[in-house]
Amino acid sequence: EDQVTQSPEALRLQEGESSSLNCSYTVSGLRGLFWYRQDPGKGPEFLFTLYSAGEEKEKERLKATLTKKESFLHITAPKPEDSATYLCAVQGPTGTASKLTFGTGTRLQVTL
Amino acid sequence: DAGITQSPRHKVTETGTPVTLRCHQTENHRYMYWYRQDPGHGLRLIHYSYGVKDTDKGEVSDGYSVSRSKTEDFLLTLESATSSQTSVYFCAISESIPLAGNTIYFGEGSWLTVV
Numbered sequence: 001e002d003q004v005t006q007s008p009e010a011l012r013l014q015e016g017e018s019s020s021l022n023c024s025y026t027v028s029g030l031r032g033l034f035w036y037r038q039d040p041g042k043g044p045e046f047l048f049t050l051y052s053a054g055e056e057k058e059k060e061r062l063k064a065t066l067t068k069k070e071s072f073l074h075i076t077a078p079k080p081e082d083s084a085t086y087l088c089a090v091q092g093p094t095g096t097a098s099k100l101t102f103g104t105g106t107r108l109q110v111t112l
Numbered sequence: 113d114a115g116i117t118q119s120p121r122h123k124v125t126e127t128g129t130p131v132t133l134r135c136h137q138t139e140n141h142r143y144m145y146w147y148r149q150d151p152g153h154g155l156r157l158i159h160y161s162y163g164v165k166d167t168d169k170g171e172v173s174d175g176y177s178v179s180r181s182k183t184e185d186f187l188l189t190l191e192s193a194t195s196s197q198t199s200v201y202f203c204a205i206s207e208s209i210p211l212a213g214n215t216i217y218f219g220e221g222s223w224l225t226v227v
Contacts, residue, residue: 043202043218099170102154
C-alpha cells in the first residue's frame, strides 16, 4: 500500500526565513510525485510534478526536489502570501486507475 | 483556473436522506474524480470516471455511488447519508492519467454536514 508522510505538520516562519517541507513516501514503483498548495476554503492548486530521482522544479520562491525516498519543497525568502497548506501526493504503478495517495499536508504560516 | 464547478457548495442534511453532489467541467477532460478531505486524513479517492458511463471505485467508496451520463458532468450520490459522511468533497479532472504532464485539477469543494 502506498504511503505518504509529510513533516512538519505545521511550520511558522518569519518573512524572509527560508525553510524546507518534507514528503516521505513508500510506493512500489513511483510514477509521479505531485505538490499542491491549498488555501483555506479552497481546492488544492497544482504546483509541480516530479518523475524521477534527482529531478528539480522551480516556481518563484518554491523549489521541489526528489530522491528515491522523499521529496522536499524548499521555500526561499517566503512572503506572507505563501501561507497555505502544502500537500504532497504520489502515484504508484496502478493499471487503469488514476489514484493519487495524498499526505495530510504541512500548514505553513509566514508572518511579517 | 480549471473550469470546474461544484454544486452545492454548502449543504446541511439529515441522517438517512439522499444527497447528490454535482461536478461540471468545461475542459472536456476524460477523467473525473471525487475525493473527500477530512482532518487527519489526506485527500481520499471515492470514485472516478474514465469516460461516459465508465466508472470505478476508489479507496473509500462504501456508501457512495456515481454516474456520468455526459462528458462534462459527474454526480456523486449518498444514498442514505450518515454522520461519518460529513466532509469536504472535491471534484477533480484530468485529461488522462496523471503522468507525462497530465495534471489533476481540483474544484473548489462542497462542504457537506450530516446531522
